[in-house]
Amino acid sequence: MKTGIVSYGAYIPRSRIEPAAIGQVWGIDGAAMGKGLMVSRKSVPMPDEDTITISVQAARDMMRRAQVDPAEIGAIFVGSESHPYAVKPTSTIVAEAIEAAPHLTAADYEFACKAGTAAIQTSMGLVGSGMMRYSVAIGADTSQGAPGDALEYTAAAGGAALLIGTEKDRLIAVINHTYSFTTDTPDFWRREGQMYPSHGGRFTGEPAYFKHVVTAGKTLMERIGTKPEDYNHVILHQPNGKFPTRAGKQMGFAPEQLKYGLLTPEIGNTYSGAVMLGLASVLDVAKPGDRILMVAFGSGAGSDAFDITVTDEIEKFPREKGTAVRKMIDNYTLIDYATYAKYRGKIRMRE
Amino acid sequence: MRDVAIIGIGDTKFGELWDSSLRRIGIEAGIAAISDAGISGDEVDALYVGNMSAGRFIEQEHVAALIADYAGLTKNHIPAVRVEASGASGALALREGYLSVASGEYDIVVVGGAEKMTDVGDEDITNIQAAAMDQEWESVFGATLPSLYAMMARRYMHEYGATREQFASVPVKNHANAAKNPKAQYRRAIKPETVLNATMVADPLGMFDCAPNSDGAAAVVLAPMEIAKKYTDTPIRIAGSGQASDSLALHQRRDILTMDATVYAVRRALKQAKKEVKDIQVAELNDNYTISEILALEDIGFVEKGKGAEFSHSGQTAIDGRIAVNTSGGLKARGNPIGATGIAQAVEIVRQLRGDAGERQVDGAQVGLTHNVGGTGATAIVHILEVA
Amino acid sequence: MGSIPRFWRENPSRYNLVGVKCENCGRVFFPPREICPVCHRESIGKMKRLALSGKGTVYSYTIVQDAHPQFEMLKPYVLAMVEMEEGVKITSQIIDVEPEDVRIGMKVEAVMRRLGAEGNSGILHYGYKFRPVNEQE
Numbered sequence: 001m002k003t004g005i006v007s008y009g010a011y012i013p014r015s016r017i018e019p020a021a022i023g024q025v026w027g028i029d030g031a032a033m034g035k036g037l038m039v040s041r042k043s044v045p046m047p048d049e050d051t052i053t054i055s056v057q058a059a060r061d062m063m064r065r066a067q068v069d070p071a072e073i074g075a076i077f078v079g080s081e082s083h084p085y086a087v088k089p090t091s092t093i094v095a096e097a098i099e100a101a102p103h104l105t106a107a108d109y110e111f112a113c114k115a116g117t118a119a120i121q122t123s124m125g126l127v128g129s130g131m132m133r134y135s136v137a138i139g140a141d142t143s144q145g146a147p148g149d150a151l152e153y154t155a156a157a158g159g160a161a162l163l164i165g166t167e168k169d170r171l172i173a174v175i176n177h178t179y180s181f182t183t184d185t186p187d188f189w190r191r192e193g194q195m196y197p198s199h200g201g202r203f204t205g206e207p208a209y210f211k212h213v214v215t216a217g218k219t220l221m222e223r224i225g226t227k228p229e230d231y232n233h234v235i236l237h238q239p240n241g242k243f244p245t246r247a248g249k250q251m252g253f254a255p256e257q258l259k260y261g262l263l264t265p266e267i268g269n270t271y272s273g274a275v276m277l278g279l280a281s282v283l284d285v286a287k288p289g290d291r292i293l294m295v296a297f298g299s300g301a302g303s304d305a306f307d308i309t310v311t312d313e314i315e316k317f318p319r320e321k322g323t324a325v326r327k328m329i330d331n332y333t334l335i336d337y338a339t340y341a342k343y344r345g346k347i348r349m350r351e
Numbered sequence: 352m353r354d355v356a357i358i359g360i361g362d363t364k365f366g367e368l369w370d371s372s373l374r375r376i377g378i379e380a381g382i383a384a385i386s387d388a389g390i391s392g393d394e395v396d397a398l399y400v401g402n403m404s405a406g407r408f409i410e411q412e413h414v415a416a417l418i419a420d421y422a423g424l425t426k427n428h429i430p431a432v433r434v435e436a437s438g439a440s441g442a443l444a445l446r447e448g449y450l451s452v453a454s455g456e457y458d459i460v461v462v463g464g465a466e467k468m469t470d471v472g473d474e475d476i477t478n479i480q481a482a483a484m485d486q487e488w489e490s491v492f493g494a495t496l497p498s499l500y501a502m503m504a505r506r507y508m509h510e511y512g513a514t515r516e517q518f519a520s521v522p523v524k525n526h527a528n529a530a531k532n533p534k535a536q537y538r539r540a541i542k543p544e545t546v547l548n549a550t551m552v553a554d555p556l557g558m559f560d561c562a563p564n565s566d567g568a569a570a571v572v573l574a575p576m577e578i579a580k581k582y583t584d585t586p587i588r589i590a591g592s593g594q595a596s597d598s599l600a601l602h603q604r605r606d607i608l609t610m611d612a613t614v615y616a617v618r619r620a621l622k623q624a625k626k627e628v629k630d631i632q633v634a635e636l637n638d639n640y641t642i643s644e645i646l647a648l649e650d651i652g653f654v655e656k657g658k659g660a661e662f663s664h665s666g667q668t669a670i671d672g673r674i675a676v677n678t679s680g681g682l683k684a685r686g687n688p689i690g691a692t693g694i695a696q697a698v699e700i701v702r703q704l705r706g707d708a709g710e711r712q713v714d715g716a717q718v719g720l721t722h723n724v725g726g727t728g729a730t731a732i733v734h735i736l737e738v739a
Numbered sequence: 740m741g742s743i744p745r746f747w748r749e750n751p752s753r754y755n756l757v758g759v760k761c762e763n764c765g766r767v768f769f770p771p772r773e774i775c776p777v778c779h780r781e782s783i784g785k786m787k788r789l790a791l792s793g794k795g796t797v798y799s800y801t802i803v804q805d806a807h808p809q810f811e812m813l814k815p816y817v818l819a820m821v822e823m824e825e826g827v828k829i830t831s832q833i834i835d836v837e838p839e840d841v842r843i844g845m846k847v848e849a850v851m852r853r854l855g856a857e858g859n860s861g862i863l864h865y866g867y868k869f870r871p872v873n874e875q876e
Binding site: 060342351 | 751754755790812835850854859865868
């Protein structure tokens with residue numbers, strides 16, 4: 001049975017900080033750093049925002065467009081590397097907040113930046129096998145970058161939610177195929193109890209991001225017999241603006257194909273939210289018949305690739321009932337490093 | 352129901368009383384009142400104590416028994432009652448004590464109010480006072496007591512065009528009065544600029560728009576009118592006592608610019624006293640925030656709704672004004688040890704009616720009114736006192 | 740431990756603005772009440788669950804400078820009384836706005852935010868705050 005997207009939603013917090021403001025504190029030419037990474041600014045959550053509130057906002061955005069009875073949702077999965085609790089799931093709070101509780105299953109996922117897409121694959125299995133009518137997959141994060149580290153320039157906050165169903169319902173996009181390439185590659189990690197992640201520097205490039213993204217993308221296309229020019233939109237994982245631009249080239253795509261799905265240059269890397277926000281941004285402008293290739297990457301490491309076709313239903317789909325991703329990207333206020341450090345809990349407070 | 356009179360009064364200084372514990376200030380006020388009444392401890396039939404939150408300020412409940420104990424009244428094992436209605440705890444204790452004498456159950460009753468706030472830090476005080484509001488639907492969402500009054504002030508300015516300058520006339524007058532009150536916490540007059548330029552607490556209320564945190568106690572001795580003259584030449588009759596309640600949360604009130612509880616309480620008190628608002632020469636009103644005194648002027652009926660700010664600004668509430676308000680300095684300048692305030696208001700009115708108010712004396716004061724409020728107006732209690 | 744059941748119990752109202760409507764007189768109440776304060780006995784069995792739409796206007800507001808310790812990170816913040824479409828008023832914060840831009844009559848909508856936490860190891864609390872509605876949406 002075909003499975004696909006019934007509805008989608010997104011949320012990006014309003015504050016931004018620029019690389020120059022970060023570099024200034026650490027004695028680095030932040031503007032040059034930003035240029036090199038192809039990131040102009042990154043999103044910062046308010047002290048009263050976290051992965052739970054972002055997931056709820058994205059899910060509610062999705063439900064506003066969906067015209068679906070929340071009681072028909074059989075599962076909710078939230079993928080993140082910054083769940084507010086180490087133990088106690090984000091997904092149950094989302095379930096209550098969209099009135100889908102209590103007759104459903106829920107769980108939280110972790111796989112660095114591809115926890116959300118892992119949730120999509122699980123959802124496809126659950127609805128495609130006929131076990132339930134709808135399943136929700138959310139990717140959201142409020143990732144931390146260690147002070148002074150390269151990742152501090154890009155680690156951002158945001159999230160997106162997908163309502164997955166089968167062809168028995170109105171799908172705005174069909175997920176034709178998914179393929180994953182997974183290995184044990186320690187390019188980026190965070191040990192239990194540590195506030196900041198660590199990474200392997202240049203090791204995060206070739207052996208990690210590029211190997212997995214390019215292999216997953218190419219293998220999927222080989223298996224289903226598609227060529228780069230078949231795709232109207234390509235969304236690749238985007239830890240900065242540079243990696244996906246290069247990977248896209250390596251895979252034979254033109255820059256215009258990546259245009260709508262590449263958000264990191266303007267909001268930073270939203271980790272588990274990244275490709276899903278890119279997908280939401282594409283769906284905001286997609287037309288019937290558009291073909292989409294989406295390749296997520298999660299450190300540790302793995303890539304989930306998806307081949308998606310937009311249906312005629314998107315014309316009748318009430319996109320305007322939610323908020324356009326472009327609108328959320330453009331609606332922001334700049335903050336300085338002191339405010340950023342305060343918001344992100346980087347200042348040691350009295351106990 | 353019998354007529355009841357106040358035959359004795361006593362109070363401590365109000366302020367940050369580092370050397371005094373709650374029991375110490377409770378006894379000090381009580382003993383002063385008993386001496387003033389010229390009675391002995393053996394004549395006391397019951398003790399009522401108004402106190403908002405000893406449980407959280409000093410981790411002590413059961414405070415009426417405690418004060419009866421330390422006042423040396425355990426010998427006679429008298430009934431001791433603790434009364435609580437947040438900011439109106441003092442006035443409620445007075446009312447409960449009054450009813451107990453009026454009903455004939457007791458003859459001589461001591462009613463005290465006491466609060467020891469400064470044994471904890473400022474942050475804790477703010478948190479403890481939040482219990483006067485709706486915890487679940489106001490405090491949890493970030494409301495503080497001043498912020499709720501600030502919203503009343505903001506809406507008042509929006510509907511009636513009042514200004515902060517007009518509001519400032521309240522603390523300026525109250526400080527001027529307190530300068531003449533040896534028991535007051537703040538004894539210096541202030542200028543309007545001080546009020547207007549003060550640090551903001553919750554816009555548009557600044558530090559000088561808000562009553563301070565204080566320690567203090569006050570007490571009165573009640574007796575049936577028929578025997579009052581045995582003890583004093585100047586018994587002061589409790590002519591009327593009225594109490595009313597309203598929804599706890601400010602957002603559930605009929606109108607946030609009218610404290611309906613005040614309206615009903617004063618109506619009941621006036622009816623019992625067979626008096627009208629124009630009969631009153633001196634009043635102690637609940638000015639925990641400047642906007643509260645202004646709303647009280649209107650809700651009691653000294654001036655019509657919306658005209659209170661101008662009424663105050665034009666000097667009508669000064670000692671020699673149309674109605675002398677808060678000659679003691681009010682909560683703002685005399686101080687606001689929460690449970691003591693309602694009794695301290697009665698003590699000031701008694702002083703005025705006896706002609707003992709010194710430099711604060713209102714000429715020809717015959718009838719006085721006290722007005723005490725709990726939280727943002729969920730409880731209001733009005734007493735009308737007159738020369739017997 | 741903090742107080743777990745006390746907060747957990749109110750989640751439906753705090754997450755989804757669940758109030759109640761008296762089917763006898765049509766009045767809406769938030770938070771929910773067992774009995775209509777106007778209809779009294781006639782409302783027994785007629786109090787129907789109603790989730791508010793989340794849309795309202797600012798009835799009054801203040802900028803809180805002196806806050807309870809648990810709100811230290813947010814000050815100065817805007818506290819407001821919001822008049823909901825259904826007629827009830829709610830006390831909450833206005834966020835995603837510069838304090839000087841808040842006006843009485845401003846249109847706002849409810850969103851979920853973290854209300855607080857019981858220290859570093861206790862439960863997190865979530866509930867409604869309000870943000871301005873963009874007119875051009």
